[in-house]
Amino acid sequence: MTYRNPVLDADWSDPDVVRVGDDFYLTASSFSRAPGLPLLHSRDLVNWTLVGHALERLEPAAEFRTPRHDCGVWAPSLRHHDDRFWIFWGDPDQGIFQVNAPAIRGPWTRPHLVKEGKGLIDPCPLWDDETGEAYLVHAWAKSRAGVKNRLTGHRMHPAGTSVLDEGKLIVDGDRIPGWFTLEGPKLYRHDGWFWILAPAGGVETGWQGAFRARDFFGPYEERIVLEQRDTDVNGPHQGGWVRTPSGEDWFLHFQQRGAYGRVVHLQPMRWDDVDGWPVIGDDGAPVREHRLPDLPPQPPAAPATDDDFPGGRFGRQWQWTANPQVGWATHHSGDGLRLACVRTADAHDLRRLPHVLTQRLPGVPSAVEVELTLHGEEPGARAGLAVLGDAFSWIGLQRGSDGDVHLVHRFAEAVALGAPPTPSGQWGKERDADHPRLAPGGRARLRIEIGAGARCRFAYDVGDGLRPSGPVFAATPWRWVGALLGLFALAPAGPGHAGAASFDAFRISPL
Structure with a gap:
């Protein structure tokens, strides 16, 4: 063997x-x-x-x-x-x-x-x-x-x-x-x-x-x-x-x-x-x-990736991008991860946010899926699934100024070392990767297919079948860290609570 x-x-x-x-x-x-x-x-x-x-x-x-x-x-x-x-x-x-x-x-x-x-x-x-x-x-x-x-x-x-x-x-x-x-x-x-x-x-x-x-x-x-x-x-x-x-x-x-x-x-x-x-x-x-090493045979095993978030709790495979604070995630009686739409002045740059829940990018071609419901009523409240590195891209839902929830797909390119700061800070500015469209009921199924070379193809389903979104995005590492998959919910800076978002049935499957 x-x-x-x-x-x-x-x-x-x-x-x-x-x-x-x-x-x-x-x-x-x-x-x-x-x-x-x-x-x-x-x-x-x-x-x-x-x-x-x-x-x-x-x-x-x-x-x-x-x-x-x-x-x-x-x-x-x-x-x-x-x-x-x-x-x-x-x-x-x-x-x-x-x-x-x-x-x-x-x-x-x-x-x-x-x-x-x-x-x-x-x-x-x-x-x-x-x-x-x-x-x-x-x-x-x-x-x-x-x-x-x-x-x-x-x-x-x-x-x-x-x-x-x-x-x-x-x-x-x-x-x-x-x-x-x-x-x-x-x-x-x-x-x-x-x-x-x-x-x-x-x-x-x-x-x-x-x-x-x-x-x-x-x-x-x-x-x-x-x-x-x-x-x-x-x-x-x-x-x-x-x-x-x-x-x-x-x-x-x-x-x-x-x-x-x-x-x-x-x-x-x-x-x-x-x-x-x-x-x-x-x-x-x-x-x-x-x-194989001369050791007793063991059943196949690997670190967990999938998660149904029982009771609102996430598995050991997840890590915040900085020390966590009380209130980012809510425990409850059912399944599903409920993330607060944390108010932040850096709403357009996921790389600066401490409340992104991450796990490692799989090393083999894989499909990543999660179901998302946006509850936040605040205009600008958003939540989504991201590939996060020195450049990033995410697909998710955002509450518009008209009160409707839209499916959005955005990305930000990395800025070369030594380049002058951009208006958004050290990194590139977030831009739309595809035209927003309505998401009836504020729900969507989100999918990222990660192919050879960590080339990512995004897709979504807002009730009328799975549709591709935007161009192929090539994931990038940080200086020492590989790219990360991330779940997030946020809202623009301001007073009071901005609502929440729910994530269900997170899955990673081989392509």
């Missing part, structure tokens, strides 16, 4: 993995979305389900009242020590944080700042059973710190609360010919060596490196252990090593796929009998298909 990569075909960016008993757990970057730090579970390393999040809200809370799409939680590390789960991550603007819990489903502690500073990213702890010491390694973001391509090591308090020294440069990528953008270190102890598995070369074209030293502070020797070669898996790197109960070794890493974000691959791994270095994939090249 075999499996095919990717094993997680959506944007589970910067994955790290740990085994506890017969269970495997994975977390990933979540940037400024809330809840953050997704928690996935598997028994066979191939079939994964989303079981929760470790971070209910981002802190400091004031920093994440509005979206900061490429900030927040970067490249977490997941570990199990002293009968607790631990997650460390770097916020490039704040420093290194950690949370911990007695069980994967919590309760998780509030974020604790381990080391304050700008540009501190990709931390990974190690509690060394051989020496009794605790260590921490991290990388640097040049955009905040002015330096990159280096790894810094610290002794850490055994409680994981602070570092105990000023830190030492333990790997300098500038001194390794051909290496650049060294980051994402994962720290291990194996066979008498300290090991750092760390990628370099950038997310599009990079490779996975391995470093080893007898002493944590070095000196380290290095080797490239996974690279694209003649495969179609670009930039295979940044992930974590895990060992099964039977002693097999595996490596989970990401591949950057544009608007789809960073999808996750599973590679076989072994330790060379001659020189002791890890060998990942097919002698250092990524595999597309491979025999």
Whole structure:
């Protein structure tokens, strides 16, 4: 029996993995979305389900009242020590944080700042059973710190609360010919060596490196252990090593796929009998298909996407684009998601709104559908289904000044970096993609067909059958984040309540 990569075909960016008993757990970057730090579970390393999040809200809370799409939680590390789960991550603007819990489903502690500073990213702890010491390694973001391509090591308090020294440069990528953008270190102890598995070369074209030293502070020797070669898996790197109960070794890493974000691959791994270095994939090249891990067979599974919103509650797959506020979604006795039409001055730019409920764009050609009813009576109140990235497009319903509800389809193009601000701010101005038409009863079925290359075709049904709308829209990522599917309801700024919108029967199905 075999499996095919990717094993997680959506944007589970910067994955790290740990085994506890017969269970495997994975977390990933979540940037400024809330809840953050997704928690996935598997028994066979191939079939994964989303079981929760470790971070209910981002802190400091004031920093994440509005979206900061490429900030927040970067490249977490997941570990199990002293009968607790631990997650460390770097916020490039704040420093290194950690949370911990007695069980994967919590309760998780509030974020604790381990080391304050700008540009501190990709931390990974190690509690060394051989020496009794605790260590921490991290990388640097040049955009905040002015330096990159280096790894810094610290002794850490055994409680994981602070570092105990000023830190030492333990790997300098500038001194390794051909290496650049060294980051994402994962720290291990194996066979008498300290090991750092760390990628370099950038997310599009990079490779996975391995470093080893007898002493944590070095000196380290290095080797490239996974690279694209003649495969179609670009930039295979940044992930974590895990060992099964039977002693097999595996490596989970990401591949950057544009608007789809960073999808996750599973590679076989072994330790060379001659020189002791890890060998990942097919002698250092990524595999597309491979025999299954030697683990008990499991039924097919994947993180949930569909949602009937029972009792008005949304599933774990959904995240707000910033810290949520009370009143955005209403619990009730039936099915269906009821979103308040939140008043906002940025009604024409979804990228600036904190109250957009999102989930990941599927990595395979898919059709997305949802049923929408607009209850808001305020002229300008609107709600819809969006594809959200540095450019965005949405289809939905809007209350006109005449009191009627219209089907509308709009988009906004991205503005090149360095371009002067537009009247609507940093990004392009929202425009109509198709002519509005009446939606009797304020209801519509909305559909987006996502084809190859994340090219999106929009359609709607307002009671007379499914009809196409507008031109094809090519989804775009943010700088580090894949494109998102989003549900939203809003109204222009003003006093009082502006009503609500109801979403029902959200479905994603393969094309």
